Amino acid sequence: MEADEEQWRQYDALARRAYGHPVEDILRLGVHADRRVVVRNGKVIAGGMGMLIPQFFGGQPIPGACLGSGCVAPEERGGRLAGRLLSERIRALRERGAVLATLWTNSNGYARRAGWEAPAQVFTWSVATDGLRRSFRRGDCDITHGLSPETEQLQRDLAQQWNGPLVRPEWWISWQREKYRSTSYQFSRKGGVPAGFLSLSARKRERAELVVQDFWATDSGVASAMLEFLGSYSSSVPTIEFERTGLPPYPVLLHNLHHSASVSAQAKPGWMFRILDVEAAVRLRGWPPDVDTMVPIEIAADDGDSRDRYAFRISEGKAELSPTRLPSRISFTPRQFAVWYAGGYRTVTTAQLSGVRGAPEELGPLIRATTDREPWMSDHF
The missing domain is CATH 3.40.630.30 (Gcn5-related N-acetyltransferase (GNAT))
Structure with missing residues (x-):
């Protein structure tokens, strides 16, 4: 009730x-x-x-x-x-x-x-602040304490580049600030509009740490400036931890760390995802304009007792599922369909090894249809 x-x-x-x-x-x-x-x-x-x-x-x-x-x-x-x-x-x-x-x-x-699945692996990262200081350069970014309306629009624009981030409501930032007692900084190119921002909070366990909850950057140069800024805390805080939502899954951190820098990753329980209405979810989603295919698929219960057959059509950036009696050539369970929808199967191989049934030549276009953006849940709630 x-x-x-x-x-x-x-x-x-x-x-x-x-x-x-x-x-x-x-x-x-x-x-x-x-x-x-x-x-x-x-x-x-x-x-x-x-x-x-x-x-x-x-x-x-x-x-x-x-x-x-x-x-x-x-x-x-x-x-x-x-x-x-x-x-x-x-x-x-x-x-x-x-x-x-x-x-x-x-x-x-x-x-x-209960029918949910994790579309992606999730990690927290712990990095020595001194390693960040020695590995990255700030470049020409201006740093401002606090966020602006332009920063909120930047976050929304960047969130659209991934599969999974929330369209944050107006109250989201103030709630996060109150919850974590966090501080935010925005980064701008010289004389330009904001190009990145981060939010972090202090935590004291055996020793002091700074914990990053938000890390958004338009490009690797801005991301490097943000990482160097975090390294500037090296005189007072030995470790920076990126929460499981706090670092996008791209390689700017690991690929640029000095070889002597101390870094560790810890796997965490991932965000769980479920599709409640498959036809509406497919119709409303964005799709790559260069994918054009039609294939019969089925979404079958894990126990095999029930199955729904659809004709899946995608063309000119739009897609739909329509019920069909045609024999299916590709078979998902609801949990597999959710992972595919989120872009969690990056190749035909990973889909097949996860149990998705279908010939590679027919699975290929479906996999390409959802891998133009990677899955990332940038928000914890």
């Missing part, structure tokens, strides 16, 4: 007990979210929230559901309540137009069993 204010406060207290620590986003984001709880005998025993936020795929914003902060009371676990609650949270957002859904979770196995 949809939560009222008192039930949501009860859920906040429940989440503190279930997670073992406060979950500040429950109250912070609750005003922007669809809030769902399960109540038994007047007591909240489970809940979660979802936000209707579009995501960029193929350069186009697709209506999406971002799910977060879900949990079940410890004494209620084991009764499949989480799965039923997840379905209810999705149903409410589908009724409001969502055709995609995304979440972050440490329970990837559970999410896969």
